[in-house]
Amino acid sequence: MDLTGKRIMLIGGAGLVGSHIVDMLTKLPVSEIVVYDNFVRGTRQNLSAAAKSPKVSVVEASMSDRERLRQEMEGMDGVFLLASLWLGECVNNPRSAWEVNVLGTWNVVEACRDLGVQRLVYSSSASVYGNALETPMTEEHPFNNRTTYGATKIANEQMLRAIYEQHGLPYIGYRYMNIYGPRMDYRGTYVSVIMKVLDRIFSGQPPLIYGDGTQMYDFIYVEDVARANILGMQADVADEFFNIGMGTGTTIDELVDMLLELTGSDLKPDYLPQEQSFVTYRIGSVEKAEKLLGFRADTPLLDGLKKVIEWRRSQ
Ligand SMILES: NC(=O)c1ccc[n+]([C@@H]2O[C@H](COP(=O)([O-])OP(=O)(O)OC[C@H]3O[C@@H](n4cnc5c(N)ncnc54)[C@H](O)[C@@H]3O)[C@@H](O)[C@H]2O)c1
Numbered sequence: 556m557d558l559t560g561k562r563i564m565l566i567g568g569a570g571l572v573g574s575h576i577v578d579m580l581t582k583l584p585v586s587e588i589v590v591y592d593n594f595v596r597g598t599r600q601n602l603s604a605a606a607k608s609p610k611v612s613v614v615e616a617s618m619s620d621r622e623r624l625r626q627e628m629e630g631m632d633g634v635f636l637l638a639s640l641w642l643g644e645c646v647n648n649p650r651s652a653w654e655v656n657v658l659g660t661w662n663v664v665e666a667c668r669d670l671g672v673q674r675l676v677y678s679s680s681a682s683v684y685g686n687a688l689e690t691p692m693t694e695e696h697p698f699n700n701r702t703t704y705g706a707t708k709i710a711n712e713q714m715l716r717a718i719y720e721q722h723g724l725p726y727i728g729y730r731y732m733n734i735y736g737p738r739m740d741y742r743g744t745y746v747s748v749i750m751k752v753l754d755r756i757f758s759g760q761p762p763l764i765y766g767d768g769t770q771m772y773d774f775i776y777v778e779d780v781a782r783a784n785i786l787g788m789q790a791d792v793a794d795e796f797f798n799i800g801m802g803t804g805t806t807i808d809e810l811v812d813m814l815l816e817l818t819g820s821d822l823k824p825d826y827l828p829q830e831q832s833f834v835t836y837r838i839g840s841v842e843k844a845e846k847l848l849g850f851r852a853d854t855p856l857l858d859g860l861k862k863v864i865e866w867r868r869s870q
Contacts, residue, residue, distance in 0.1 A: 556633060556674050556789060562587040563788070564631045566618050566663055567638025569597025571738050572678065572731075574605070575781035576635060581608040583785070591627055592638065593617040601738050618659040625666045633674045633788050636663050642682070643745030645704035656707035657714075664714060668722050675726040676787045677715060679708045679796060681773075681837055683730060691840035694730070694796055712796060725793040729783065732800030732839050736777025736859060737866035748807065749860070752814050753867055761822045762815070766829035768808035773800040773838040776859035779852035783844065792847050798839030801852045813857060817864055 563580060565573045568590035574597065580588050590602060590613045605611050616623045618638050628634070638659065645652035660677075667675050684692055685699030698709050711728075718724050733747070741750040752762040783799050811824050844850045 556791075558633070558789060559584045560586045561632040562589070562630055563633045563635070564589045564591055564628060565635045565637060566591045567597065567636065567678075568592055569594060569599070569601050569613070570637060571601075571736065571740070571777055572734060572780050572784070573597065573635065573637040574601035574738055575736070575777050576637075576784045577602060577605045577611065579781050579785055581605050581610060585610065587612070589614060589627065589631070591616060591618070591624070596641065596740060596743065618662055619655060621662045624662050625670070628666045628670055628672070631670070631672055633676070634663065634667055634672050635676045635678075635784055635788070636660065637678045639678065639707075640704070641745055642702065642704040645702065645707065649703045652703045652707050656704075657710050660711045661714060664718055664724065668718060668724050673725065674788055675715075675724065676784055677711065677726055677728040679712055679728045679730045680705065681730045681732050681798065681800070681839055682834075683709050683712065684837065686834050687836045687838070690838070692798070692838060693840045694798060694843055716794065719794045727787050727790070727793060728796040729787065729799045730796055730839065731780060732773035732775050732798070732837065734777055734780050735774055735863060737862060738777070739863065741867065741870070748810070749814070749863060750867070752811055753818070753864065756814060756818050756820050756822060759822075762811050762824045764807055764811060764824045764826050766807070766826075766835070768811070768824070768826065769806050770833070770835040771804040771806045771838065773803065774805055774810070774856055774859075775800050775852050776854035776862075779854050783848070783850045783852075786848050786850050790848050795843075795847065797844040797848065798841060799844060799850070799852075800839040800841055801856070802839065802841035804836075804838040805856060813860055814864075817857070817860055
């Protein structure tokens with residue numbers, strides 16, 4: 556879709572990924588950018604730079620409020636759906652997980668269909684795969700997920716496929732690997748390992764590593780993810796899911812070493828037994844996104860982590 560003059564809504568646009576997409580959209584010739592967020596996790600501060608643009612407006616409401624959502628979505632050309640309860644919240648409140656993530660997504664999908672929205676870019680997750688059963692982990696990898704969070708993402712993916720089949724709603728879905736960058740949540744109950752390690756380093760305590768540190772993940776910088784979203788909105792391809800990652804693995808040991816080096820710390824990590832069962836290996840193949848969307852993440856982990864540290868120090 557050509558974005559010139561288009562009206563774009565970001566549901567969950569005040570969060571980590573959404574707010575970076577908003578920043579990028581303000582530099583494009585779209586006519587209107589509406590952030591629809593209930594601020595359960597995102598913040599007004601995340602939008603402070605973008606809010607200076609006259610194109611940007613904010614609606615504080617939940618996607619669970621079906622009537623309000625429909626009213627605000629009237630006339631939108633493109634919708635980014637980023638809102639979701641996060642992994643830890645879904646563990647603690649499985650009912651809310653289904654109500655918000657699945658029913659809330661259905662409210663958005665139904666309104667897109669009824670209002671003739673031209674394109675929906677949906678945020679799924681690499682959690683749909685669970686632990687890797689085969690490598691490289693392509694989009695054909697089985698749904699080996701065992702979490703409620705991942706189950707809601709799988710349910711939504713299936714919902715989108717079905718609605719495409721029945722009504723042809725043009726959508727694509729992104730299965731993100733581990734996203735990091737400025738504006739990551741560092742105050743909530745579920746914060747990323749990067750924030751936990753930085754908190755320990757900044758308070759002069761050894762970083763804690765749960766397990767043996769060999770767990771390997773694919774970390775992708777948030778501005779790369781935002782760029783992938785814009786490309787996805789501009790693309791013509793529909794009814795497809797894509798891995799969005801760097802395509803390279805980093806162990807927790809390596810990640811902690813980088814953070815120690817970048818902060819100039821000589822602390823040594825402490826190893827503790829892994830209390831919960833987590834995914835221990837997840838690196839996505841990035842070929843499909845490159846081939847069909849022309850997307851390739853290009854921020855090296857060290858550069859991205861430097862920006863996170865600068866931002867965290869400024870908070
Ligand atoms: N961050 C990651 O590493 C990662 C990895 C895989 C998938 N994802 C998915 O990508 C999407 C964006 O991730 P993020 O890191 O920006 O998440 P985030 O939590 O920072 O942002 C989500 C936003 O949605 C809002 N929200 C939640 N429930 C809502 C509701 N009912 N109505 C309206 N707004 C609501 C929150 O306030 C928040 O601003 C999410 O769907 C997430 O599940 C993220």
